[in-house]
Amino acid sequence: MKLEIDNLTVTYRNNGHNLLALDRIDLTLERGRITALVGESGSGKTTLGRTLMGLLPDNSESSGCIKLDENEILGLDEEGLNEIRWSKVAMVFQNQAANFNPAHRIIDQVAEPLIQRRNMKKDDARQSAGDALKRMGLLNHQAIRFPHELSGGEIQRSMLAMALIMEPELLILDEPTSALDAMTKAFVADVIDKVRQRGSSVLLITHDLDLAQKLSDDIAVLYLGRIMETMPAGELFLNPMHPYTLALGRSYPGVQVLRDLGGIRGEAFYRITHQHPQTGEKAMFHNHIIGPGSFHEDRHVPPAGCLFQPRCTQADGDCLLKNVSMINVGDHQVRCLRGGIVNRIELKGVSKRYGQVVALDCTNLDLRAGEVFCVVGETGSGKSTLAMIASGVLLPDSGLRFFDSIDMDEWRKKDYKSLAGRIGVVYQNPSQSVSHRLSVLDIVAEPLRIQGIGGDRKETFERVKKALADVRLPSEQEFLRRYPHELNLGAIQRVCIARALISEPSLLVADEPTSFLDPSVQAKVLKLLMELQTEKGLTMIFVTHDIGLARKIADRVGVMLAGKMVEIGPSSLVLGSPLHPYTSLLIKSAGGNGGGMVQMNAEPAKGGCSFAPRCTLADRACFWQLPPQVCLDGSYHSAACFRPQVTDNECFMENKPCLSGAAPACCN
Amino acid sequence: MKDGHYIKLTAVYFFAGLVMVYASYSLPKWLPGDFVTAMYYGSNVTLTAEQEAQIRACYPCQEGFSRYLLNLLSLKWGYSYAFLTPVSDLILEALPWTLLLFGGAHGASMLFGFIAGVEAAWRRGGWVEKAGVGCMTIMEGVPEMCTGVALLMLFALWLGWFPSSGAETAYSIYSAIERIWDMTHHLALPFTTLFLAYLPGNFLLTRGSMVMVLKEQFVQTARAKGLPPSRVRYAHAARNALLPMFTRFGLRIAFMVTGAVVVETIFSYPGMGTLLYKAIGLRDLSLIQGIVLISSLMVLFVNLAMEILYGIIDPRIRNAYKLPA
Amino acid sequence: MKRSILILANVLFAVLFVCISATPAVSQMREIRIADSRGDWGYPNPFLHYPRGPGYVRMSWVFDTLIWKDQNGYIPALARSWSFDAENLAFTFILNPEARWHDGRPLTSEDVSFTIQYFKKYPYLWVTVDDIERAVAEGAYTVRIYLSRPYSAFLPDVGGTMPILPKHIWESVENPHTYNDPRAFIGSGPFIFRDFNKTKGTYLYEAFTDYYQGRPKVDRLIYVRSGKPMLSLQTGEADLANIMPGMADELRKKGMTVIRDERGWNKKLMINHRKPPFNERSFRQALAYAVNRQEIIDKSHLGFGTPASYGLLSIDHEMYNPKTPFYPHDAEKAGEIIESLGYTRGNGGYFEKDGCPLTFELLSSNITVAGEIVSDRDGEVIKKQLEQIGINVSLVNMEQATTDSRIKNWEFDIAISGHGGISGDPRILNEMISSQYGAGSVNSARYDIDPELNRLMEAQMVEMDQQKRKNTVYGIQELYAIDLPAISLYYPDAVAAYNPVKGICWFYTKGGISKGIPIPQNKMSLIK
């Protein structure tokens, strides 16, 4: 059985305003594979399901073609649809309880298709319906009850039994697990898996990313009716390519994801195509993104351009203009002009020495746009050096640095100011990072004046007021004339943040911004930083020695030891199941129970692993040989250690090309 | 329903029955004048005082309520003064005609109204629905009297297709089949009048409740199951639109006795309505009491049946009584 | 779904079509169907039929009387001939020997004398037998009835109205008012009673083949109930029916014969002469002047009717006194009379007397006219006319039985009512004037305070000589017209139509059937 959806477009007409639900969808469902369709509500997921079932309401228009085993089903009339409904394509609808007729018993409704379509005798049909329900864990006395007498879980299971009664070749599930407890969710997942094993294909429509990632084979991400990305299921959280998928993953309270929740910038609800009567534009239908707040707010989206542009963290000029089509990146297909999430900043083999002390030893780092990367490690492990190099302030001794894949060195030479404008830095010690002679207005306005992009006094004044408002500081005249010494440390730090962000940077480097602040203020500033990061779509390098802090805010974590990146990977894996002994030691010490004697003054051994002297697992090789970067199979999580703490069931492979951004064997 | 509930239900109904019996006993007595006034005062016969007293004597004045109840239970419903026949015979003679006319017309208009309502609601927004609702609303405005006389003039007088009065050609020597034929022939016009009088109401009611049901989710599930359209429309949608229609049917049956008085008068059709109207005119107390009793019992019985059937028609209501106060 | 609707539609049309085409075969037996709007008039035997005209007529088919009337006058019935022996106040009737009871037994003088005794014991209210001393059967077929005192209305009353009961059946009957055993309907009339359906209001009579005056022309006589007489006539469901005067020419065009009755039924304005201001004779006369009777006829009955004589007896009656006082419509005169009674015109043009305005209630209801419930506009017209001369009248329309009971208990001011019998025996005058004769009837004025009038009334009852009786009756009419205890308004045209195809010609009996019933169903039309 093979279902191909080719260039499917569905619009809902309601007197003048046409709601574009699906826009040029291409999707293929094969036998025995579960495809998940994820996206926010209003993205058209359910519409796709109903289109396949031919249940679109009267006021809808659909074009394109859907082929089921080579015969077209989009334009079929009622009789034609009735042939394939439930026998070939069955669907489990959302909002389960309302899907059952309150006036008939459950077993009758489950048996009904058999009686009506296969004109089975009544009691045979009831018999097989009973068995189907028993398979779903519903006993006889429950089967003969009425819908309003069953619990949500039982209803969902009977809905599944009803859908599978005629063994359809394609099963569509619309939000099968919403409002279900964990136990039932597991049971349902198990049933869906059995269906796949039996050879049918499954289309799982859900916003439950966890389920999608665990259960399905491949995932298609839908945004405003367009497929933004299709990818293998495993990489949903680990390696999202499209900025929207990243943002979606980040805002999903998955069990593993430790990071605080972060939403997606801006709002988007509907794509209304309607004619614009007032301004006399030519009678051209164009799209509006209508936010929930306003019924008719006019934010035009150019007919061509990428839909996600207003909320994208890495959109640039031509994202608005050019037509965006799917591009293959690895085994992902991404609808992004810039080929999925671009690397905001790439450090290739960067090293830095201060005289004898190796501050940074040949480190590779790729930071993706909109990502929050935390560098943790002891003091003196080279964290700040890495941050400062990334911020372009500090020049590395060797290695290359690319910002938006443009070599930073050339950029600095050509036009340092514009590069400076793209990067914002927040320093550790607030009071020192500002000049006490300048008023708050001058401090914040300084970057504008430097880069000469402030415009006239009034515009600068406005931008400063807006920047201060962003960081929740009063923007009255009286406050602007204040001097840093009249403010508390927290306020100063927020002024620094304002200063850093006034030039609309796309990268923010924060070097332990909150370590000088007391916890209450720290929490507020951190929360502010995270909000700004989400709102402005910043890529952020966050240096901290506090593992707890890293857990809270980082997408990816890098552990530095003596200038080397000993472990790097998604924060849930690095901090959840650390590979490198040093990381687990760090976590234990952060946890407060010390975990063994900590020798602080051990002399770093040359050539070998710098942790060897303190490593309990160290053996001879560790002292002499540079441990290679070891990477678990496809988990973007690697560590430089001979004997990584691998839990038994994960096999590890040496020298597998690691996707975590760190070069396998760094040039030494 | 819990059994406790049944006992309470029947107890209350019994009490209501008792009140109705008392009402049927006492209300007619309130009517001014009595049988003798109604019969003799305006007649060609002039009574002297003692003749009047003598006549009054031979019509038993009403015994007490307990005696009345006793007679009732022992099925001695008393004698009609005017017709000098037992009240039960009269009622049994008139009831079948009313059942045939009122029951038939009511049932047919219910069935036809329901199907038309379901079809109109299904083609929601189409011209079928607009046309249907439009002309039904106009028909609803026309009182049954006018339809009756109009049909009478059209079919009985000008076209001569149907007889103009009576339930059957009186004392005709017909075979059984011919007699049935004759009865249907006579029934046609009054039946159509009542049918047209009830049809609009039923149609509009069904259309209304169908519109509500079609919005439900399970209708879409039914369509998704690929069931034939008629099954979806009737077994699923219409099944849930049945409740309001069923309630109206029950309430209307209660009006059976007096419902069709006007039509019975126009077509001189024998029925309970005319019998009651004549009995009231003649102040024939025992006959009035009998008829009022029959109609009360019918209302009681219909309500009891509806209460039980409610649970079957809509399972959700089955435990309506257990709702928290 | 479309299929099932089509099927439903086809079935419906099929039924309709078949229903129309195959009208059942009409029986060949010759039968006559008479339409009546009310239907039930009680069982057709003397004690069970309703005390109204149609009731008596239904009984008249089954029970014969000694003498009967046709369109010209008295004709022999059971009694072949009759004579009056003045000095010993005795009527002799010679019976017709062929007369038989329906059960075949011969009718003898024994039956006649038994009937009189029986009615003395159980009074048959249509007939007063207390003036009869005794009835002697002389021989099988002659009977002499001795009167205790002269009774002028004996012939029309006992002779023409009293049905003769079979002795062999009724002698053992104790409670005639509830005796409805089939044997109770055995009579000597031209038809045998077969069935009376109470709910359908239909009667069935079969011809009594060896009836002494000859075999009836039709085999079956059927009464049917029909609210629309005109339709029943035209569709052939009925052969004879009372119709509204307006329908007459329409039906003539359709080939029906229309017959018109003499003026035997009148509409009357009852006055409560026991309470002021109505106890003043002049006030009542003023009312007479105020009421414009011709306008009532025009407005309420489209002109079909004639103003009535103030003397109560019908204008066509042979004893009608042409010189009865007459009150032509004269609003000013009425006003003067009222003013002479001490009333002055208050504001708004209404009369008032020492403060209280002259207002009273006009009671009206739907009076059954010859069996037909007719709601008309008399009340409205009279109210308008009285208000024009300055009397404030409030019209109260109530159900008939209610109005009757209020009039009976004198709880009324003025009321509209109507009755028949005014073309029959002048005895109606006594019943409609004095309470001694008509206490029980609502239509009786119950006016006893005029001694002269009472004397004349007594006299006419005992005056056997028709000529002398005529003068007394003249006197009564004159006095009645002057005292005016009730104002006779008008005679509505009584019209009936029948289908000549059946070969029966119906007629209105001269002076009404028996005591003056203005109904055209005289049994003679089915015999001769």
Next chain:
Amino acid sequence: MHISFRHELGRDPWFITGIGLGLVLLLLAGLGPVFSPYDPHDISFRPLSPPSADHWLGVNDGGMDIFSELLFGMRNTAGFGILAGFTALFLGVAVGLAAAWFGGFTDQIAMRLADVVLAVPSVMILIMAASLFRPSPVMLAVILSIISWPTTAKAIRSQALVVKNRLHIHAARQAGASGIYILARHLLPELFPLYLIGFAAKARMAMFMEASLAFLGLLDPARKSLGIIISFALKYYYMDIWWNWLLPPVILLSLLTMTVTFLVISLEKVFDPRLKEAL
């Protein structure tokens, strides 16, 4: 359930026709008698004369001008219908809500009382009332509503039972709202469409009952009403009076009922149709 009524109703064809018709009829009923050419009780015209210049609809059998009789009749019938409709509605809602809200014993008592009132034939009650005290139109309307409130009461009760268990009412109760508060604040407004449907049915029944009573001769002919006109016209069915005497009152009567039905249909769309119940 907040649907912007004005916006929604403004464009609904049923509502526009309903309101339009309603205004015209109210105008006719209100101002009609003022403009009527003659006094309807004036009987000084030639009876049964056909429609002419000065008698637009001709003259009836009693010599009264049909057109002015119609205007007065219209006002009386409309007033009568509205009064009966409101009183029946008031009684029905009071009993229905009380039965639903207090439930248990009061509920059973109320419903059985309704059955008793339903059981007694209305014709008899009307005759009794007419005879005991002279029924002015107001009294007759009240009597009619006393006979007809049970059907509304049953419908309101069954719907109130459903609404009573809605979440927002539990929430109100949980917040400590008193019974009366919930009744007034939540239950009463929630059932608004039912009041309309109830009113429509009762008003229509009252107008038709008036016509039937007139036909059966139980109504005072002096008081003009569409029913009286129709019943007098039907007496002369055999004459050619259909167009000018019988049809106009019938059309007016059906226009009255149509207005109310159109309004009900249009408002049915606006309010939650789930509350619709048999009446």
